[in-house]
Amino acid sequence: MAERCLGDATQLVERGLALRFTVTDSKGNERKAFALRFGGRVYAYINECAHIPIELDFNPGDVLDLSREYLVCSTHGAYYLPQTGLCVGGPCPGRRLEPLPVSEHDEQLWLQEGLYR
Numbered sequence: 652m653a654e655r656c657l658g659d660a661t662q663l664v665e666r667g668l669a670l671r672f673t674v675t676d677s678k679g680n681e682r683k684a685f686a687l688r689f690g691g692r693v694y695a696y697i698n699e700c701a702h703i704p705i706e707l708d709f710n711p712g713d714v715l716d717l718s719r720e721y722l723v724c725s726t727h728g729a730y731y732l733p734q735t736g737l738c739v740g741g742p743c744p745g746r747r748l749e750p751l752p753v754s755e756h757d758e759q760l761w762l763q764e765g766l767y768r
């Protein structure tokens with residue numbers, strides 16, 4: 652399994668701005684993605700709202716709501732659990748963000764390539 656280094660993991664501060672990056676999906680399409688630290692862990696998702704597949708963040712990397720408890724879409728206000736990507740409020744409850752497999756080691760953030768659609 653190939654890993655791709657996404658950068659310095661220490662730049663992801665708890666509930667801070669997300670790191671934006673791109674992935675190429677199994678169909679060869681380049682897709683935007685983000686990773687953020689929440690509860691001490693790093694989570695990553697394709698940056699496409701489950702309501703309409705557009706980016707969550709209006710200001711780059713600013714994917715959390717004012718309480719810093721939920722991911723929020725800046726377009727119509729869908730709320731997602733940062734740990735699972737499950738939508739819990741707004742126009743698409745029950746739907747999910749598409750997760751990406753990431754891990755931290757050697758103070759770097761790594762994406763496990765080939766383990767997503």
Ligand code: FES
Nearest residue numbers: 700702724727729
């Ligand atoms: S596009 Fe995200 S809530 Fe509508």
